Amino acid sequence: MSLNVELLETSFNKVKPHANxxxxxxxxNLFTTYPEAKPLFANTNMKEQGKKLLASLxxxxxxxxKPEVLSDSLKGLGARHxxxxxxxxxxxxxxxxLLMTFEQFLKDDWTPETKQAWVDAYGAITEIMLEGADYSADVLNLDNQTRADKMKPDY
Incomplete structure (x- = not known):
């Protein structure tokens, strides 16, 4: 899969001034839409967590x-997760x-092309992070269609 690098860079640069x-x-957005995710952050300093999110982006x-640099970093991030x-x-x-948040911040610049660029990028990021994560075979036995279905925003 080839990513729309220019669109990812320009759209991210538009939200950077509003990083915090x-x-x-x-x-x-995560906790409102998916309250089941909140327990994962029960013992987390959310200000520090926000900095980690931004650093990852x-x-x-x-x-x-530089895919070779990115791949190693994302595999390590997957292992930590x-x-x-x-x-x-x-x-x-x-x-x-993440898509909801980009849409909120980019407003009119959240075009179908920009959305697709981030969907593709997040899909690639997920694949690499999961490669680095040492999940047992039964945990990873999610077929790609299930994952793809969940990536269709319901907003």
Whole structure:
């Protein structure tokens, strides 16, 4: 799959000046739409968590033209998420909350092309993170269609 790198970069640069509000809105969207995700963050400093989210997004966008750097970083991130209790079925929830948040912040710049660029990017990120996550075979026995169905926003 080829990613629309330019569109990812330009759209992300438009939300960067509002980075803290973006992170706060992301978690608000996640917990409002998917309250089942909230327990994963029960013992989390949410201000620090917001910084981690932003750092991860910056890492992705700044290294999107360097797949070898990005791949190693995302595999490590996937491995750490296992320790936090994240499961493969949580990834679509996060993806949908991320899309909602981009839509809120980009407003008229949230075009079908921009949305598709982020759907594709998040799909690629998820695949790489899951490669780095050491889940047992039965946990990973989610067929791709299930994951794809969950990535269709219901908003």
């Amino acid at each position: 509000e973006f992170a706060s809105s992301f978690y608000s 910056v890492l992705v966008v700044e290294n999107i033209r 296992v320790k936090y209790g994240a499961l493969p079925e949580h990834y679509p929830l996060v993806g949908n909350a």
